Amino acid sequence: MAEQLPNVDLVVPVLNEAHVLEKSIKTIREFLRTKFPFPACIVIADNGSRDGTGDIAQQLAARYEDVSCLLIPEPGRGRALRQAWTGSTADIIAYTDVDISTELEALEKLCRAIAEEGYDLATGSRLLVDSQVNRGPRREIVSRLYNLFVKLVLFTKFSDAQCGFKAVSRRVADEVAPLARDNGWFFDSEMLVLAEKSGFKIKDVPVRWTDDDDSRVKIIPTAWEDIKGVLRLRWGLWFSRGRILPKKED
Secondary structure: OOOOOOOEEEEEEEOOOOOOHHHHHHHHHHHHHHOOOOOEEEEEEEEOOOOOHHHHHHHHHHHOOOEEEEEEOOOOHHHHHHHHHHHOOOOEEEEEOOOOOEOOOHHHHHHHHHHOOOOOEEEEEOOOOOOEEEOOHHHHHHHHHHHHHHHHHHOOOOOOOOOOEEEEEHHHHHHOHHHOOOOOOOHHHHHHHHHHHOOOOEEEEEOEEEOOOOOOOOHHHHHHHHHHHHHHHHHHHHHHOOOOOOOOOO
């Protein structure tokens, strides 16, 4: 009997992305159908769009049986990911940003790390030696300083807290995702910290990453919110003696 492959949900969080959503979903869907070895579905998680993104998401879900959508009234990438991950029944839940800045080919490496190598969470990293990154110096400096700050304050081992390309096991989605309090961009960092401090195994995967010229992320305000999130976690870890969940059993 052939070994049953784990099924994968790939979540795409979106906010006011009507101008690129259909094109991006078609690109992702074609990749999953022709180059990805695991059975997979796409979940569009619209969080508070006001430009018709939700309507397009519903149309795509009606057109393709392997596409579904969540319509979340309030904005927030973290809120969208938390709801999509905790509501999924897939064996592995991953996500990519709608701009597809990270090469989709790396998705197989993330999922194999969980399905075959014993990891609980796999994350794309733009800061490893084998990573290939194309972005401006301002974003590069801010990213490296932020990740250094995370390591110095929280004593973490993972290399890139912010890359919008991750996959988690069913257990991490069930047990760790609900504990992440942040509803915005800090959700990624918080998930990684909570998982690592709880004894879950994390794999850093080098990726090819190209900066999105159309990105509307405000670097300085986002960085400040992330810094406040790091300090909140540091305070919480002091009082929990460094562990959020009971030690993971193999």
